[in-house]
Amino acid sequence: MATGIKDxxxxxxxxxxxxxxxxxxxxxxxxxxxxxxxLADAGIERSRIDAAxxxxxxxxxxxxxxxxxxxxxxxxxxxxxxxxxxxxATGTEALRGAAYAVASGAVDIALAVGxxxxxxxxxxxxxxxxxxxxxxxxxxxxxxPAGFAQLAAGYRARYKVDxxxxxxxIGHVSWKSHQNGVHSPKAHLRKAVSMDTILNxxxxxxxxxxxDCCGVSDGAAAAIVTTPEIxxxxxxxxxxxxxxxxxxxxxxxxxxxxxWDGSYVRNTRNAAAxxxxxxxxxxxxxxxxxxxVHDCFSITELVTMEDLFLSEDGHAVTDILDGVYDRNxxxxxxxxxxxxCFGHPI
Amino acid sequence: MTFGITTxxxxxxxxxxxxxxxxxxxxxxxxxLKGLAKGRRAYCSWDExxxxxxxxxxxxxxxxxxxxxxxxxxxxxxxxPSADLQSSAIVxxxxxxxxxxxxxxxxxxxxxxxAALGSAMRSSGEPILVIGSDxxxxxxxxxxxxQYGAGAAAFLVGDQGVAAELLGFSSSTTLLVDHFRAAGxxxxxxxEERWIRDEGYLKVGLKALKAALLDAKVAPAExxxxxxxxxxxxxxxxxxxxxxIAATAVxxxxxxxxxxxGTAHSLLMLANVLDQAVPGDVIAVAGFGQGAxxxxxxxxxxxxxxxxxxxxxxxxARGFGVxxxxxxxxxxxxxxxxxxxxxxxxxxxxxxxxxxxxxxxFGFVAGKCSQCGQVQFPQLAYCVxxxxxxxxxxxxxxxxxxxxVLTYTADSLTYHPSPPLYVGFxxxxxxxxxxxxxxxxxxxxxxxxxxxxxxxxxxxxxxxxGYYRYFWKAAPAN
Numbered sequence: 094m095a096t097g098i099k100d101x102x103x104x105x106x107x108x109x110x111x112x113x114x115x116x117x118x119x120x121x122x123x124x125x126x127x128x129x130x131x132l133a134d135a136g137i138e139r140s141r142i143d144a145a146x147x148x149x150x151x152x153x154x155x156x157x158x159x160x161x162x163x164x165x166x167x168x169x170x171x172x173x174x175x176x177x178x179x180x181x182a183t184g185t186e187a188l189r190g191a192a193y194a195v196a197s198g199a200v201d202i203a204l205a206v207g208x209x210x211x212x213x214x215x216x217x218x219x220x221x222x223x224x225x226x227x228x229x230x231x232x233x234x235x236x237x238p239a240g241f242a243q244l245a246a247g248y249r250a251r252y253k254v255d256x257x258x259x260x261x262x263i264g265h266v267s268w269k270s271h272q273n274g275v276h277s278p279k280a281h282l283r284k285a286v287s288m289d290t291i292l293n294x295x296x297x298x299x300x301x302x303x304x305d306c307c308g309v310s311d312g313a314a315a316a317i318v319t320t321p322e323i324x325x326x327x328x329x330x331x332x333x334x335x336x337x338x339x340x341x342x343x344x345x346x347x348x349x350x351x352x353w354d355g356s357y358v359r360n361t362r363n364a365a366a367x368x369x370x371x372x373x374x375x376x377x378x379x380x381x382x383x384x385x386v387h388d389c390f391s392i393t394e395l396v397t398m399e400d401l402f403l404s405e406d407g408h409a410v411t412d413i414l415d416g417v418y419d420r421n422x423x424x425x426x427x428x429x430x431x432x433x434c435f436g437h438p439i
Numbered sequence: 440m441t442f443g444i445t446t447x448x449x450x451x452x453x454x455x456x457x458x459x460x461x462x463x464x465x466x467x468x469x470x471x472l473k474g475l476a477k478g479r480r481a482y483c484s485w486d487e488x489x490x491x492x493x494x495x496x497x498x499x500x501x502x503x504x505x506x507x508x509x510x511x512x513x514x515x516x517x518x519x520p521s522a523d524l525q526s527s528a529i530v531x532x533x534x535x536x537x538x539x540x541x542x543x544x545x546x547x548x549x550x551x552x553x554a555a556l557g558s559a560m561r562s563s564g565e566p567i568l569v570i571g572s573d574x575x576x577x578x579x580x581x582x583x584x585x586q587y588g589a590g591a592a593a594f595l596v597g598d599q600g601v602a603a604e605l606l607g608f609s610s611s612t613t614l615l616v617d618h619f620r621a622a623g624x625x626x627x628x629x630x631e632e633r634w635i636r637d638e639g640y641l642k643v644g645l646k647a648l649k650a651a652l653l654d655a656k657v658a659p660a661e662x663x664x665x666x667x668x669x670x671x672x673x674x675x676x677x678x679x680x681x682x683x684i685a686a687t688a689v690x691x692x693x694x695x696x697x698x699x700x701g702t703a704h705s706l707l708m709l710a711n712v713l714d715q716a717v718p719g720d721v722i723a724v725a726g727f728g729q730g731a732x733x734x735x736x737x738x739x740x741x742x743x744x745x746x747x748x749x750x751x752x753x754x755x756a757r758g759f760g761v762x763x764x765x766x767x768x769x770x771x772x773x774x775x776x777x778x779x780x781x782x783x784x785x786x787x788x789x790x791x792x793x794x795x796x797x798x799x800x801f802g803f804v805a806g807k808c809s810q811c812g813q814v815q816f817p818q819l820a821y822c823v824x825x826x827x828x829x830x831x832x833x834x835x836x837x838x839x840x841x842x843x844v845l846t847y848t849a850d851s852l853t854y855h856p857s858p859p860l861y862v863g864f865x866x867x868x869x870x871x872x873x874x875x876x877x878x879x880x881x882x883x884x885x886x887x888x889x890x891x892x893x894x895x896x897x898x899x900x901x902x903x904x905g906y907y908r909y910f911w912k913a914a915p916a917n
Contacts, residue, residue, distance in 0.1 A: 214780075215780050216779060216780040216781065218781075218852055221781050221784040221853075221854065223784075223785075226789040226791075226792040227792055227796055227817065229786075229788075229789075229899075229908075230788070230792065230793060230796060230800045230898070230908065230910060231799070231800060231816075231817065231873075231898070231910050232874060233860070233862045233874055233875060233876040234853050234854065234855060234860060234862075234876075234899070235850055235853050235860060235862045235874075236850050236852040236853040238848075238850070238852055239848050239850035239852070239853060239860065239862050242848035242850075243846040243847070243848060243863055243864060244846075245848070246845075246846035246847055246848065246863065246887055247845070247846045249887075250846070250887045250888075295851075296849075296851055297850075297851055297852050298848045298849065298850045298851065298852060298859075299848050299849045299859075300848075301848075344823065345819075345823050346823055346824070348864070348872065348873065348874060349815050349816070349823045349871070349872055349873065350813055350815070350823060350824060350870065350872060351866055351870055351872055354845075355845060355846040355864065
């Protein structure tokens with residue numbers, strides 16, 4: 094029986110580049126910004142790192158495929174370095190790899206680093222990718238907002254939510270994140286916007302308007318992890334330990350059978366349930382005091398509140414409008430501005 | 440038994456452009472177009488070509504249950520997407536015809552449609568599916584841009600359940616070059632209309648008509664329906680008058696809502712006539728080009744019961760106006776608007792993968808799991824529901840299955856040749872579900888729950904290599 098990683102891995106250093114339109118620096122430079130800060134935060138030399146996981150999604154506008162370019166950029170010499178890619182979970186995957194390596198006892202100190210240089214695409218939004226030789230033959234073209242907008246249609250249909258009510262709730266999600274982003278010095282978007290501006294913005298993928306979509310940013314972030322014992326031997330006190338890392342991936346059931354109504358994300362629910370179990374959380378509503386979620390689009394954050402079992406099914410709209418997830422609410426969400434404003438280098 | 444027409448069906452693309460919009464766009468250079476600016480013309484959306492129209496016409500002509508009877512496909516067009524890749528082979532794959540069905544492409548003249556039908560009528564043995572399909576392109580500001588349309592018509596020819604029997608025919612060859620299109624050229628080059636009418640239609644055409652009536656042993660006055668498509672107005676009436684055919688017999692040219700559809704036009708008009716025919720009707724149908732072919736039919740007692748589900752008049756009525764000349768011009772390759780960098784994506788098709796998944800992609804064949812019953816598309820190595828191996832999946836074609844919109848959005852961000860892209864999950868009544876592109880969407884009436892029908896369309900165009908990738912899309916049900 095697996096015992097999980099609860100309290101087996103401590104984060105001793107974190108670093109983050111400034112997010113945004115970083116015309117001034119390339120991917121290698123972004124990696125270095127995050128890495129330098131993480132090393133300084135951990136108070137260790139580069140030579141102490143035993144293994145590294147590097148993540149990037151859009152390899153054509155990054156340092157390139159394999160782990161070699163990132164290892165070269167950071168001058169990580171002769172240690173195992175692996176490149177991971179799992180779309181928006183890529184950074185989490187890098188951290189999961191590093192944490193599992195430490196928890197298993199395979200290494201003492203591991204690095205997880207992710208970087209994305211979306212603003213080298215030449216246009217706004219995400220680069221257009223191939224979907225694979227078979228999928229390209231039948232899957233429609235379509236942008237990321239179009240994919241997540243399906244949730245809005247599914248949610249409205251299931252809970253009989255009026256379009257304007259849903260639009261106001263998801264508008265509030267973005268309004269709140271803009272309020273929060275102002276306070277994050279490294280955030281991409283640091284300007285509060287009014288609800289009127291949000292609600293009347295140009296449509297991107299019905300019902301998602303411009304402000305329902307997150308910032309498309311350049312950025313990098315890094316974490317250095319080790320065991321609690323080594324952390325203490327390095328003089329660290331008040332340790333930050335991982336309680337759980339869980340991932341759940343679709344087998345195609347939602348998109349291929351009629352068992353899903355489009356109003357929630359089945360795998361978020363799976364992963365949340367497993368993570369709560371691993372962490373020993375039995376009542377997330379009372380036990381979680383701060384949350385950061387994947388708010389690539391406002392509707393994603395809305396359904397995530399239900400998928401994390403924080404709002405009752407069908408009640409996210411009213412909870413959001415009641416300010417439950419605002420900075421001064423019961424469970425503040427995205428206090429850094431979230432993907433919406435801090436930025437979303439995939 | 441002699442061969443006759445047993446069933447028929449047509450397809451007309453839904454977009455319509457007011458001819459006045461064309462004339463108005465060219466007012467500065469061709470003010471005389473105003474004289475032709477009556478009615479609307481049909482045109483293909485960016486994802487329709489002669490292959491997709493042929494498939495739709497054939498689906499309307501031959502219900503799924505009767506597909507097994509088709510032993511040969513003859514497809515006529517002057518605007519096939521490929522010079523060397525049989526359109527009829529793609530049509531055959533989309534219709535899921537057997538691999539031993541013979542396929543033939545006809546072309547080279549607007550007459551090829553009626554010629555293909557004539558050649559099939561003179562055959563014997565196994566049933567032949569004859570299709571005419573054209574998407575004529577015309578130089579901007581030309582008269583042809585006003586006159587041309589797009590469409591397809593299909594006929595199943597055989598000796599069982601004949602709805603229209605052949606009484607006689609004629610076929611003549613006269614090298615009168617009224618127009619031509621050089622190989623690889625975009626546009627037709629026409630000689631003077633008056634000469635084409637006087638020396639071409641009224642002499643060559645009339646002579647062929649008379650020969651066919653003689654062959655059929657039918658007096659001109661006995662002809663109750665007369666079809667002689669021509670790009671210019673009044674020509675058919677003049678031929679009828681000269682031949683002694685009643686003016687009331689002259690069939691609707693479909694000019695008001697469709698326009699001239701090249702190889703398809705004799706067949707499209709014939710389909711329209713047959714839709715309304717009563718037993719005993721005598722129908723003379725002609726096609727012109729370096730001579731003329733004329734066929735004379737008599738409608739039999741089953742002509743009414745053989746009518747297709749969707750009549751030509753239904754397709755005519757289902758047109759919807761998109762009053763943008765620049766959209767039409769873009770779809771026909773006359774304009775290249777700035778679609779942005781997203782349009783730069785390479786759409787090279789892995790022909791190996793296309794061949795491996797040919798039944799799935801062209802035939803829209805899903806798999807029904809023999810262990811758990813789940814219908815699924817695509818078919819992969821294991822059942823999505825019970826993980827049974829692929830060998831447990833039985834073919835189930837989704838092309839004619841009922842479906843509805845589960846979720847959708849209008850995507851304005853992605854590259855799409857006709858933005859916004861309507862995309863979402865189609866839920867089939869048989870249990871299958873997949874993300875699909877929605878086409879022919881009228882935004883005010885489209886939504887979650889809208890009933891859908893499948894359409895064979897161009898999925899993506901690889902303009903770098905000149906290859907079209909086809910797949911099925913979902914349209915609001917008729």
